[in-house]
Amino acid sequence: MDINIFTVFILAVFVGVEIITKVPPTLHTPLMSGSNAISGIAIVGAIISTKVGGELGTWLGFVAVILATVNVVGGFMVTDRMLKMFKKK
Amino acid sequence: MDINIFTVFILAVFVGVEIITKVPPTLHTPLMSGSNAISGIAIVGAIISTKVGGELGTWLGFVAVILATVNVVGGFMVTDRMLKMFKKK
Amino acid sequence: MINLDSILYVLSSILFIIGIKRLSHPKTARSGNFIASLGMLIAIITTLVSNSTVNLELIAIGIIIGSVIGAFFAIRVEMTQMPQMVAIFNGFGGIASALIAAAEFLNPSEPLLSFSLATISLSVFVGTLTFTGSFIAFGKLQGFISGQPIVFFGQQFLNAIIGISILGLSIYIVLDPEQINIFYLIIAASAIIGIGLTIPIGGADMPVVISLLNSYSGIAASSTGFVLNNNALIISGALVGASGLILTNIMCKGMNRSLANVIFGAVGLEQTTDSGSETKQINIKSYSTEEAAMIFDAAEKIIVVPGYGLAVAQAQHAVREVAEFLAKNGKTVLYAIHPVAGRMPGHMNVLLAEANIPYDQLKDLDEVNNEFEDCDVALVLGANDVVNPAARHDSSSPIYGMPILDVDKSRTVIINKRTMNTGFAGVQNELFGYDNSIMVFGDAKEMLQKLLKDLKEL
């Protein structure tokens, strides 16, 4: 493994830590939900793993794609619904 | 150039942007001075460039080492003095 | 030299960063969510384009199925059930990471190095834990499982044992990757620990747990990124992992608990304070001003009930400042003046007049008592006897028969006093133990000043 990949990780952690300072309580849930959708980035891995040689790997990848997609699509949509409601009020 | 080096740069910029949110006016100058000392990191480059083959490069590197050291040493010391004064008050 | 897909991955990471940042400000939140989803789209397209050997058909089917399921639930779920929905989605994300790592383990594209094996174990462990934990959270919120904390003797010890076992098994796997059974054992143990860590936590704390699990799923994604040597996964996973942890911390602080308290379970039990009185013990909930501020934030109609304690604290100006701030934010604020509040006739009038509180905001008992029913928050400041419901129904009470302010009829009653001591009449006040009552202890002036600060920081 390249050292830079590690550097990248560390810096990303710092960005993650610094990025959030104050969040009004009303936004706690939407923010959680939104970043949950982002954690659906696993879909990228899922897509890649469908190419993994064996059958088993491919099928696992397939299931992972479905689940990750649920996470991504559902996550962003639910977040948007929450925030819409928020606006109305 | 590796893409990761570029990623690293981008992430570092983000960290730099996020790291500072609110600074009380009294700390403006010390913070500026302190981060100026950090920009003396050029000393690392200066050290490396003393090994650059030719005479000219080495001498340029030597001058760079001196100047960067002034920046680093002077910078940190002056910052500390400012902050000490700050404390007393 | 610089390949396009890497740049696009970095771009999507940047969009995630911007998205999360905007999500944490009310005005920009919706656009933040949109930007983040854009980042996701870019990441997916980049992956599809740059990995020519993937099974496109299968992926298309998977994405369609996933999208339909995700969209269906996202649209149909009721507002009140959103937290559990998020929990489920999060569980899916976590298990997806675990599956990818498993796939890589079971069908490695190239011989696995120790480092990869270690990260695979981590992915599987965290991903599975997230999955089961999220489902317990979902169950608790949805009512499938009791919302009460499930606690038993030696629970923490058991969790520790399982955790250590997983560590041991992971080391084993790294050293001997052929032991598939061990691998399955890791999965099973991770699933169990996910459950074990979640069940002791009460329903009220679930949002914090979900946030924590969300952070975990980020970690899972990031470690999967190490397995696949993919920057997009590493950065985004790290982002979510780190920011999720911070958010969890903020949420904990909002509830005046430490993160450790949540992680290591057995929280969520309501604080029980000895009333110090002879007869009855009442269970009270003690809140911080931050929490109180949040309750005010959600309220529309607020009735302030001043009592002798407000005068003792000389908090008349402080209460005006708070009330003015709330009114400026569009809330209705009234003052309910009990005829014998304080220690002399008209004590509260003198006090509030000094702070220049307009006469038309002051309501006497008759005017105000049926206002409590549609009142969101009754803020009782250093009053005690005049809001004691025993006066209405407990004929043995020395204050039985005195007309009181019916604060208990409002949605939430926030009571500020310094201690659990009694008032002038020397009787304990059962109101403090009511379900809709919340105590905020402290000197009235100091408490109001803190409250104002917290209200402004919301």
Place this chain on the structure above:
Amino acid sequence: MINLDSILYVLSSILFIIGIKRLSHPKTARSGNFIASLGMLIAIITTLVSNSTVNLELIAIGIIIGSVIGAFFAIRVEMTQMPQMVAIFNGFGGIASALIAAAEFLNPSEPLLSFSLATISLSVFVGTLTFTGSFIAFGKLQGFISGQPIVFFGQQFLNAIIGISILGLSIYIVLDPEQINIFYLIIAASAIIGIGLTIPIGGADMPVVISLLNSYSGIAASSTGFVLNNNALIISGALVGASGLILTNIMCKGMNRSLANVIFGAVGLEQTTDSGSETKQINIKSYSTEEAAMIFDAAEKIIVVPGYGLAVAQAQHAVREVAEFLAKNGKTVLYAIHPVAGRMPGHMNVLLAEANIPYDQLKDLDEVNNEFEDCDVALVLGANDVVNPAARHDSSSPIYGMPILDVDKSRTVIINKRTMNTGFAGVQNELFGYDNSIMVFGDAKEMLQKLLKDLKEL
């Protein structure tokens, strides 16, 4: 696989991040500076150890010389001269980057790729610009050069021309690296533009400029990092570049100016407002409440001078809140009551009593007038005639002979009123144009509320 020096570089970057973060909080600032210097030490040692072929002797000599010079100046410089010292240090840092890039260009360790050539040009450009710009800043602050903005016709145009030429020359160099003269031309042009961008800026704005140049030297270091393919330089440079820009922005906001305004020169001219009066024109300085808040932050003794405008604004409670906040922060706060302030005898007393301001803080003219001399800030709120120095010396003034509050004797006078209109006596007030006077326009109540907010946010 993972080499130690890279880890150490990352470690030093982390220390820099922590250092900067701590530097931005008063309590942790000193430790932050220490942590950052530790990071620097680690980076230097790592470099020395991992680059076995460097000229250790030369480096040792260089470091010793540099340390002595740096330490000497750091210790000997007077407190008031620190900003210019920082400017010089910063210039040295910038030129060091430029020299390194130049060394790489003149004696490349391996054949230079276009990318390297581009980054070398960038390093040289930014580094040199920082150097000359910093020296101009130093000169202005030290008084070697006039602190007045030096502006001439077509200045911006000239700067643009030079900038574009540098870009052109850089492209030329990338395409044809053999053209050493072009390289020298870039250096010369960069030096000139550094001067060109700095001279039009007034002495008062120099801190902002230094902060900006500091950010530039970070960029120079970072691009040098790309030249040398060194993570430590890239990360730290980017950090300083980005955070420096943010700091510059914060400083600009504090002075109510935009960054563009500073970068593109010709700022620093004092705002001139037409007094609207018949005879004299007075130049006033109009400040925001944020700036006023900073002035209060540095003050120890504050005298509040209320006038009729305070009553009109009904700002009695607001002024008490501000005064209480200041007093809580350890400052001395007094109220100076002029005998005829307001529109009836005792008007101010009635007003301030309503806000419960303790009698012992109210001083009448005789008691307070010699207090102004050692007063840091006199805060004049909606008073006008009673602080008009013309009453002391201008025998033609209709108020000549009336005793006034000598607010002009205090270090700074902050005057709040809504407009430049006159007071009861209908005469313009020369105080507003005094050097130590600052106007903060707006309704007294609103202004005080904003001020309180800003004070709390400091």
Place this chain on the structure above:
Amino acid sequence: MKISVPRESVDSETRVAVTPYSVSELIKLGYEVCIQASAGDKSFISDDLFKKSGAKIIKSSAELLNDASIILKVASPSLDEISLLANKSVCISFFQPTIELDKVSAMQKSNITGMSMHLVPRTTLAQKMDALSSQANIAGYKAVLMGSTHMSVYMPLLMTAAGTIRPAKVLILGAGVAGLQAIATAKRLGAQVEAFDVRPEVKEQVESLGAKFVEVSSESDDGVGEGGYAKETSEDYKQKQQQLIKEHISRADMVITTALIPGRKAPILIGKDVVELMKPGSVIMDLAAENGGNCEITKKDELIIHDGVIIDGTSNVAATMPVHASELYAKNILALVKHMTKEKNLNFDMNDEIISGSTFTHHGSITHEPTNNIMKDS
């Protein structure tokens, strides 16, 4: 059942025991209400207004009283009035049974139930009927206004073109209901207010109104005997306290004394010698004048100037604010009558704490212990 309200016979009594509002409420309770002609005049309530609210206006006292079940009054009934009252009737007024012994005997003999608003127990439930509080509150408020009218100086701090006026110093002795309201009112006017009371728990209440409580501070302990054995003897402490109060009195521009204990002689808080220490032009408002005064020099219902000090002995201060005084008193009385009424009928239950507590004669016997004791002694 008939409730009768005679015109007050004492000339200085401006109050009346009912108002149009309370009349209509009493009627709702099932009573017939009769009011003597011009009973409300001094409280600016005309007979017409009473009539409109449903009362019957009766001219003659005899006609009014002889068949009344309940008689409502402010001041205690005169012997003449008592002689007109019917057997078993209930008469409610401000009555001081331990002092007005002859009237007690008369009522006892005529088998009249005598109730006094002075005796209403000060329990939570009885607060509505606490006429002592409602009237003392007026007294405290009004005392400040009257006193400040007597004063030859401003109350508040004023900084004017003709010089700075220092705020007046007002000292309140006795911080019961009247004292607390006096504190609040003097504070409102901008004076520097201090107060003292023998009950130490009152300190917090005084401070809750923003005034200073006068007390021997531990700093003034002379510094001697710090070893622990210095705990002051109670006598020593009291003397110091006396001294301290004397000092504060002599510096005050106005002193308001409120230590009035119904049925007993008021304690002397300000001796003649202390009055003579005071500045000429300063004022003493003695709210205990009714029972002899807290100041040695006070004469009931007289304005005395002694050595330049103005001493106001107005005894019935509440009566100077008849509209609100009557309104509040009538509400107190109404609450008491309501309490004694069950299903449109008088339910005089001597087991009830409030009723028995307020009663001093009932069924021909004296039910008030202290009065009984005094009667026996004499």
Place this chain on the structure above:
Amino acid sequence: MKISVPRESVDSETRVAVTPYSVSELIKLGYEVCIQASAGDKSFISDDLFKKSGAKIIKSSAELLNDASIILKVASPSLDEISLLANKSVCISFFQPTIELDKVSAMQKSNITGMSMHLVPRTTLAQKMDALSSQANIAGYKAVLMGSTHMSVYMPLLMTAAGTIRPAKVLILGAGVAGLQAIATAKRLGAQVEAFDVRPEVKEQVESLGAKFVEVSSESDDGVGEGGYAKETSEDYKQKQQQLIKEHISRADMVITTALIPGRKAPILIGKDVVELMKPGSVIMDLAAENGGNCEITKKDELIIHDGVIIDGTSNVAATMPVHASELYAKNILALVKHMTKEKNLNFDMNDEIISGSTFTHHGSITHEPTNNIMKDS
């Protein structure tokens, strides 16, 4: 040079033109100060105190006045006093030259320089000498206290066990110095205060004290004639205004009128009919009683009850607060004398705006135009 201060001859005048402080200052200016025995008594300043400050106490008026260069008084000098004054002496007091024509003549004939505190120009520089302001301020303050003592209701809002007391409504007519201070004082006591004045610029000042300014709101324009030609005739507007004020008066618990213009008959602001609209028990404090009163019924220095409304015509309200009234007046006088003094000598410079403005007779001629005009007319 000798400054003499006679004892005030008007019995109700409690003030005195000097205080021990001002005496010592006058002496510093180079004057000899003589004070008639017991001149300060009513302001609680004993002859002893005056003596200590350096004044000479003189018993006989003749001895005091016949060689005095400056005579300081509060009320205008009586004809007897004038007859005792020396040629060319300067006499300062509250003098209404347009009304007290006989005294003006006497002074003119005796070649006495007459100065009136009423005439001190209201310029910035003269603020220190502005006795009108310092005394009007007391009047405004005291009027509220006296009025509230007359009132039979509370001023503030009070929510008590015996019911809620609504705050009193106080209306101030004329918001000059006295009116503004009255507003402030009534506000302090917790009343709902409204004010009216003919000068529109006063609105801001009234509001700066937290009170409401009574004015015809544009909303009450009946809605007719919105086309633009609806601009109300001044007459129409005035009538509406009159009507509005009438309504406000009839609702008020206390009205304080302050439209007193020195030297002229006070305008009638409250007619008899309007008084009769008022609630019984309400109060009118007429601060213009001196010059006839702003209320039609007012009688100078009498307390009248008309149709249940109490009308207080106390004319010299400032005199009811002698200590501070004298202190402030003495400071005003001192400032004026200081202004007229140069190098320890009287420097009567008729080119000085303040001096000439305040003077009505000088060197045997009448220097006050309005007085001159009236003299000529009669």
